[in-house]
Amino acid sequence: MDVTEAIAEILVAEGVDYLFGFPSNPLFDTGAVEDAGIRTIVVRQERTGVHMADAVSRVTSGDELGVFACQHGPGTENAFGGVAQAYAESVPIVAFPAGYDLAKTDVDPKFNSLVNYQHVTKSCEQLKDPESVVETVRRAFSAARNGRPRPALVEIPKDVFSEEVGDIDYTPTKSSKTGPDPNDIPPAVDMLLDAERPVIYAGQGVHYAKGWERLWELAELVEAPVATSLNGKSAFPEDHPLSLGAGSKSEPGQLAHFLDECDLLFGVGTSFSTTAYGITVPEDNEIVHATLDPTDIDKEVESDHAIVGDAELTLEALVDEVEGRLDTARGRRDDVVAEIREVESEWLADWQPKLESDETPINPYRVVNELTEVVDAEDAIITHDAGNARDFLAPFWKSSEPLSYIGWGKTTQLGYGLGLAMGAKLAHPDKLCINVWGDGAIGMTGLDLETAARYDIPILSILLNNFEMAGYETPFGGDFDQVADALGAYSERIENPDEIAGAIERGVSKTEEGTPVLLEFITGKETELSRPDLD
Numbered sequence: 001m002d003v004t005e006a007i008a009e010i011l012v013a014e015g016v017d018y019l020f021g022f023p024s025n026p027l028f029d030t031g032a033v034e035d036a037g038i039r040t041i042v043v044r045q046e047r048t049g050v051h052m053a054d055a056v057s058r059v060t061s062g063d064e065l066g067v068f069a070c071q072h073g074p075g076t077e078n079a080f081g082g083v084a085q086a087y088a089e090s091v092p093i094v095a096f097p098a099g100y101d102l103a104k105t106d107v108d109p110k111f112n113s114l115v116n117y118q119h120v121t122k123s124c125e126q127l128k129d130p131e132s133v134v135e136t137v138r139r140a141f142s143a144a145r146n147g148r149p150r151p152a153l154v155e156i157p158k159d160v161f162s163e164e165v166g167d168i169d170y171t172p173t174k175s176s177k178t179g180p181d182p183n184d185i186p187p188a189v190d191m192l193l194d195a196e197r198p199v200i201y202a203g204q205g206v207h208y209a210k211g212w213e214r215l216w217e218l219a220e221l222v223e224a225p226v227a228t229s230l231n232g233k234s235a236f237p238e239d240h241p242l243s244l245g246a247g248s249k250s251e252p253g254q255l256a257h258f259l260d261e262c263d264l265l266f267g268v269g270t271s272f273s274t275t276a277y278g279i280t281v282p283e284d285n286e287i288v289h290a291t292l293d294p295t296d297i298d299k300e301v302e303s304d305h306a307i308v309g310d311a312e313l314t315l316e317a318l319v320d321e322v323e324g325r326l327d328t329a330r331g332r333r334d335d336v337v338a339e340i341r342e343v344e345s346e347w348l349a350d351w352q353p354k355l356e357s358d359e360t361p362i363n364p365y366r367v368v369n370e371l372t373e374v375v376d377a378e379d380a381i382i383t384h385d386a387g388n389a390r391d392f393l394a395p396f397w398k399s400s401e402p403l404s405y406i407g408w409g410k411t412t413q414l415g416y417g418l419g420l421a422m423g424a425k426l427a428h429p430d431k432l433c434i435n436v437w438g439d440g441a442i443g444m445t446g447l448d449l450e451t452a453a454r455y456d457i458p459i460l461s462i463l464l465n466n467f468e469m470a471g472y473e474t475p476f477g478g479d480f481d482q483v484a485d486a487l488g489a490y491s492e493r494i495e496n497p498d499e500i501a502g503a504i505e506r507g508v509s510k511t512e513e514g515t516p517v518l519l520e521f522i523t524g525k526e527t528e529l530s531r532p533d534l535d
Helices: 003-013 045-059 074-088 130-145 182-194 207-210 212-222 253-261 311-325 333-355 364-374 389-395 415-427 440-456 480-486 495-513
Strands: 018-021 039-042 066-070 095-097 123-126 154-159 198-202 227-230 243-246 263-267 286-291 305-308 379-384 432-440 461-465 488-493 517-524
Touching: 003 130, 003 480, 018 045, 018 253, 039 045, 039 305, 045 066, 045 074, 045 095, 045 440, 066 074, 074 095, 095 130, 123 130, 130 154, 182 305, 182 311, 198 212, 198 311, 207 212, 207 311, 212 311, 227 253, 227 495, 243 253, 253 333, 253 379, 263 311, 311 461, 333 517, 364 389, 364 432, 364 461, 364 488, 364 495, 379 415, 415 432, 415 440, 415 461, 432 440, 440 461, 440 480, 480 488, 480 517, 488 495, 495 517
Parallel strands: 018 039, 018 066, 066 095, 095 154, 123 154, 198 227, 198 263, 227 243, 263 286, 286 305, 379 432, 432 461, 461 517, 488 517
Antiparallel strands: none
């Protein structure tokens, strides 16, 4: 077999179902991957393919790694942003960009992935020796699967793909978990039980560790409210009485209230990175930081106590320690729940005029509100794009099932949400997969609606079109429902607020028939966000 066939065999052994990307790359061009039983998805632009791979990894907690390939030169240049996004958001993907022929790979100005991707990958290699294909690809998958999840990349020069290798013997990689130091658990529990108003803050690490049940158990034992990062949204059921929702640039009022008054912030599965799209870490309180990556500790937020280890194993150890100390319930749960409900009710009352607005152009909050009422969150996976689409949706959408929300908390390219929804739908065909975006975002990746139509990926795309890139006063134009129709999707343009719910119901029905849908809602310019300030 040649190197291309060997990689195809390795992908099968690693449990890969899809290869996303763009020719020319022998992994697409020769048919070896499809012959091996892996479905290839060719996108309109490379970074959408990376985004689809990103989603597969996220919504499976990394059990199935998203895999991407593209051509040498311009393909690797176009894919860079998607890989950089996955790196910033700690998403494990494996990329196989082609490179120039081995003799030309270092000739200026040819784009060399080995050189240029090193700062946005966890592992970055170039395959020069065909006989080392097994160990090289194994290192990439192992790097992506273990420790802090992040992209791994193997660049393969064009002429190396066709080099012959002997029969290969490949053992799939495994994910290993690192538990916390047992000596770090009792002090953390001391602080949790001594605190009068603790808040638990859960990040994306809880998703990758599958620590959802342990998080729930800890919250119930110590009778503490739980907030999440936007990446961690859905790690704790947001219909649970102790939920505060997710921190973001726009967030629920009860979250800000409890952060303002907490005396202990207990972060688990989070880096506590400073970002405009996360919580404002309160001051004058104690902080316990539990994270998988020791470089997170005191990186930006100084902790009073730290625990390094897998989130599920850490939560399990904490639960065991708390159970060994508490003979009876602490007795404050009812008061905490009542306070959450009271503050949330007041916050929602303030927002009700926008959520139920009859104004035209349509208020985007009305669209979000109707979406929450029509769609059963338990049966959906939802994501959003950058900017106002995120800000309008995040506080008001309640995710009740783990991995039902794909959020992000660092930096994001416009057009990210479409690929995420498409990848999520492939990984979970039984779910209604939704992306919410604006007219800026659709201009970046909207042509990949044709990819959804071509491959029968029936997503529901909610477009909030105010003909302007909000915050920048940059006018845009376009009738995107007509564009979507021409690309093979079912589309509607909605201008009357009384028609929102009906359009969403029709859109859901069309996805159930197997057709991708774009619903274009003509909205007004809305600038008010739910971002309560800490006192």
